Amino acid sequence: MPNIQRHRAILLAYLGMIVLLLLTSLVSPGFLAAAHLRSTAVLAAFIGIVALGQTFVIIGGGIDLSVPWVLNAAAVLVTMIARGQNEPLLWAVPLILAAGALVGTVNGLGIAVFGVPPIIMTLAVNVILQGGILVYTGGAPTASAPPAIQFLAVGRIGPLPVVLGIWIVLAVAASILLSKTAFGRYLYAVGTSRTVAEFSGVPTLRTTVLAFTLSGFSAALAGILLTGYSAQAYLGMGDPYLFTSIAAVAIGGASILGGSGHYIGTVAGALVLTILTGLLPALNLSNGALLIVYGAVILVTVSLASETMSDILSILRRPVRSGAGKVRGGEPT
């Protein structure tokens, strides 16, 4: 069953999520109530939206450390431009989203054209944006989020929170992009082997740049929505999302080396992280314990998905036959 084998990591993430949910309902019986599930999903949506771009970048073999301050810059800009009014949003939101995408494009160009390692390129862009926003705001952003954005972040249409709706739409779009378009195919190819992709005529440069562009876009979008959730923008609001976006992708079954994973897995990763966050207070555990559990969950999931572990599993499954059908290993020279 090659398909199950290939999607094992993603299945694992969902399995983990279900186990966590059951565990949580044991510890705090009210957890599975609709209202609580809804608020968990809303919180997961923010992580999920940031992690969307991160998923594309990681599948393509990169990493985006500029997420925190792209997010923060978008949040600050949208509140400072709109000044609590809805009207300016009509042009400000598209502009800010475009600016976020542009930052991503710059990242992608630096990496694909000049060969700067993704870690360094996005790190530098992150601190430059950080400084820029600090200078722009003088250290204290003041304006509050306009009502329209607050509606997007905390409002509801019927039983469905708006931000959750946005997330679902984005998740569908991202999944289609990954599974059903030439770009998606190219992205996996570039992440698996840039050389093979190059030899196959894949537009590697364009593919890498587009992945980072998407990451800039999704971080900016998350920033705008987050201002609605907290009713304002504040400095440092993006910082937690560096860790959570990467963690969500990793827990969702993508290899940090690129070429594998899917946004569907990242969705589970975002949910797992959020459920954990909700679970620990119920257990009377502190923030410190939460970090420890986060780290442990990452270690366990990536270990389970690792090559060594699947080797061990396959040995356990087939104790007699040896060597046959093994994928790795060299050929005669």
Added chain:
Amino acid sequence: MTASNSRPLESVASRPALHRDALRTALSDRAPFLVACAMALVLIAIYGSLREGVFTLEEINLDTAAAMTLILAATGQTIVLLRGGIDLSIGGVISFGTVLAATKFGDDPARTALWSVLIGLIGFGVGAINGLLITVLKLQPFLVTLATWSIVSGAALLVLPTDGGSLPSTWMAFGTASILGLSTSVWLLVLLCGFWLWFRRTRLGISIRATGSNERSVLLSGVSPLSINVATFGLSGLFAALAALYLTTQTGAGSPTIGKDYILPSVAAAVIGGISLFGGRGGLIGTIIGAFILTIIGNLVFVLSVSSYWQPIVSGVILLVSVLASSIAETSARRSLS
């Protein structure tokens, strides 16, 4: 090139051209390091022209004290980068180190000494676990150290939920003491350089660098990857612990979150100083210069009395300039060789 172009296989081996190019290759070889030196000189010159008394012992003492925590953290990072990895867990180790120091030292010097050693061992231990996981499970250093960063940061928060605690006054005095007009920080720096001059010539130091350069050859030579990884990440953890101990002499308190401020700057300092993220290339002297550059930028921003918020912008630009310089030097070197 020369007339030997008509005989391709011969010209590969043509010797006179080699000597002529020796200087050029030596320069492009060290391009990132030289760029770092040039940037440091320019920054110091600007700083010196803007302010009185920059070229005094006192200023050197102050700047070294300001840069020392980053230098220690970046020393560990340098060793890991030379191996071809990255260590994010140093953030956790630094936080954990400061909170342990701030809560466990008490006033008894023996106790202080004991806990100092313990903190160092804990740092080494965390790193050794990183190395173990990376080798045995064949995992990426980035993910493993991301996870252990989170775990150790969590442990720091459990020990001390908010900034605070206290350190013995004698411990604090270490940071301000001076010998022969030079502060203990400067002497520490001298010691560190001494360590590096020793370490880079040891068999382990050479093997770590070699592993970052060509892992397969090293493994073929019969070197155990586990020992290399445990040593590399263990040293990184140890230096993170030392950074934590030094930091407490400056701040006089423990902070469960301060470590994260050193993770990416430690990578930045190393990269500015000419360490390649692909392993094998660069040295600690470059990293130290990189750390000083990042520190002087802070001073400059202060002297220019512009908003301190310019500091990250300038640091980011300098990081980009140096990494572009090294990538351009790299491409041109490759072109001239191939």
Added chain:
Amino acid sequence: MDVLQAVNITKRYGGITALSDGNFHARAGEVHALLGENGAGKSTFIQILAGAVRPDSGNITIDGAPYRASNTREAQAAGIGAVFQELSLIPDLTVEENIWFRCEPLSSIGTVKAAAMRAATRDLLARYRFPELRVDQELRRLTLADRQLVEIAKALARSPSILILDEATSALASSETEWLLGLAKRLAGDGALVIYISHRLGEVRRIADRVTVFRNGSSVSAYDTAKVDDETIIADMLGRRMDRLYPVRRSTATERVALRVRDLGVHHRLTGVNLDLREGEVLGVAALQGHGQRELFQALFGVSRSQGRVELWGRAMTLRSPRDALAGKAGIALVPEDRRNHGLLISKSVRENLTLSIIARFTRFGFTDAGRERALVAEMVNFLRIKATAEQPVGTLSGGNQQKVIFGKMLLTEARVLLLYDPARGIDVGTKGEIFQLMRDLAAKGYAILFYSSDLAEIVHVADRVAVLRNGRVAAVLDGDGVTERDILRAAMIEREAA
């Protein structure tokens, strides 16, 4: 008394047998040449000797004691030093650090004694009369030839009693080659065993006391060099072949030139290459290892930078990337040398690999047309008789089926000029036959095929004409009718008198 005895050494990689029943006996104090075509198993054999590869079965004894090494250090401890073509050196260490890696002279504080190391290096280089070397340079700054010298120095530094030289002269200039040949003689004279692997018969004849010939993964014969002539050795290297493997060759070439190459050059590696590849023609390219064939194919596919003029169907081409080569219809496609690193996404499915180059061509409203993709894939799997399902990861396929996937991927691009770099290497006999038949069928349909093979028999039997490369130039273009492997080997091996 044989110092080295190897009996029935076998090594398999997956389904491929690289070495079966390799036998080898050599005495101390002799230069013993190992001969064989590419892929005959001699590389695998010496890698086993050097500890780089572990054999599946067989026995090796040195001085009568059983020998088994799992890395080069253990091999060195047993007195074996190897100079490989694929260099085992470390780019970022200096020459002397490389030479003494893991056996550096250490001071009491654990540091390398720089002066002692420098002295030992100078002593070593002087003792064996090395050509001039900058010992404090980092290795990556050295030319290929100098790196080869460092590799030799590294092996000698451990004072081996058995020294293996694998194609050690291929990167060296003629004066350095002379030096190395002299060195090999001298070491043997001092009582060491020197195992010498070379394609250059002339060199072998000058220094080797005995030769052992490998073919198809086994050792087939051993001779005293003085008592055997070149023809016998070449005949042993080639062996009798199954001619049924090859399809009937009937020239289908038209007058129309599909690919015209003029004065093509690749920095240092390829000079002034002129070729005319015609529609319906299979043009063979023959060369010994490292004579510019790789660069020729990479340049024509846009992977290496090149100078010169390339015309495709009469129109000048700029080849800056494979995208340029593959662009549009009737372009240029490549079956690359390195299936795993250049040809296939090993972890991805047959379907994803087959359509990777053309996925953008069948999108509808921006979405890939899954139905059409499945149909194309099924058609190709069927046409090439690929023994796998469309969703199977190609890493689980046999070498032959992997190669078929690469062919399918290439055919789907609708390129009409096909560059095939050693397409039958390392795959089973049955699939080889299918591939050659396919090549002739494609030629009959008007494809133009440039075909390099490390196996001369394949070229002789499949190609319409043969271009022989030597030292980065076209040394001869031979007509396929009546050409023999011997003719090709002669053109490829024997330098012209005037130089």
